[in-house]
Amino acid sequence: MTTSSRLSWKDVRDEIHDAILTGRYAPGDRLPRDADIAEDLNCARSTVQRAMQDLSDSGLIERRRKGGTRVRRDPVTRATLDIPITRREVEQKGGRYSYQLLHSAEEPAPREVLAAFELGTAPRQMQRVEALHLSDGKPYLLEDRWICLETVPEIRDLDLQRESANEWLVVNKPYSRCDVKFYAISADDHVADVLQTAPGAALFVIERTTWIDTAPITTVKGITAPGYQLLTTT
């Protein structure tokens, strides 16, 4: 079997992408069946399937088991964001990373934390951790975190002065579900003080809440210093 002249799935994806970009297939149009495209392009059906998977992942087409493949009528901008641990993020941007533990204690979780975890309103002790991440000695991100002691009892024995909860959790507590929220807040006096900015400054927040199965692990607000931008290209 000669396969060297055959198209790769990326070639096939680009062919179909071009046909949509040039308007040969318009929004809402049905695409030919995978088998017909495979025959037309002289490639394996699995190659067409892989290409279609990629186009579907990027939000350009819709695949339905019975209804075949269609060009999406109202295409979305699908952005994929990789949020690394903060040390890596600082280092990737060329900064010198440092870290300060500001506060760590067992405290009753406030209502908004229970709500983020989808827990009831019954009082519950959790580990509260507040830490500052710096780039070249300047505030970069304020970590405002709550950790569920039932799910992560080891946190009691951890020296958070030396090891950041951010880093330890990412490596040791893989999650099965993660909720992410992006929004803006005005700095209150405390946040302004820690991030060395003016009260009322507009700050971008990345909030993440994770679970392993249904057990809550941690919820964290990453309150970024003024000027922070989260970027992605598709």
Added chain:
Amino acid sequence: MTTSSRLSWKDVRDEIHDAILTGRYAPGDRLPRDADIAEDLNCARSTVQRAMQDLSDSGLIERRRKGGTRVRRDPVTRATLDIPITRREVEQKGGRYSYQLLHSAEEPAPREVLAAFELGTAPRQMQRVEALHLSDGKPYLLEDRWICLETVPEIRDLDLQRESANEWLVVNKPYSRCDVKFYAISADDHVADVLQTAPGAALFVIERTTWIDTAPITTVKGITAPGYQLLTTT
């Protein structure tokens, strides 16, 4: 050939995911070869490949052509965001959508717009469009847009009072590259006035710039009203 008792790619993915979550494979560990996993689980190698693709897409493992498959040493939180057209977003949240064109004119593009498009500093006329999107009659998002006339000459003939540039562009001008930025701004007097909030209010901004091949299409700041949150679950 009997396939009914064989595992689906999702079964295989869940098996491997569990092995990572329970620590059988730790960060940095190498996973067995696809062929060995396939033999072990009595399924096709292509099924294992599909499962691995999914785990790689979600940021849990790394695939290297020569180096095999490893559990990521510094896992990232990979968030996939679908940003729909604003009318759909309002409607999906149960709001009644309306739209007001505030301004539309050919104007010299400011330096930051040329920079977003990765164009030189030579003066260039572009179509500036400012429009307000409302939910239940209340400001929802201020659209601050520049459109490249060379790439989108049709915009001159469009009645932007009736049809939003947001909607028309998404349907008629598919892009091959999209840069997305998220950040926070303080409302200036004009933005505060349009969004009916106080000057200095912290606002979340979604900025998008699109190209078809290397030709710039449009750059737009979606300045959201106070309280806006962008959510995703993985």
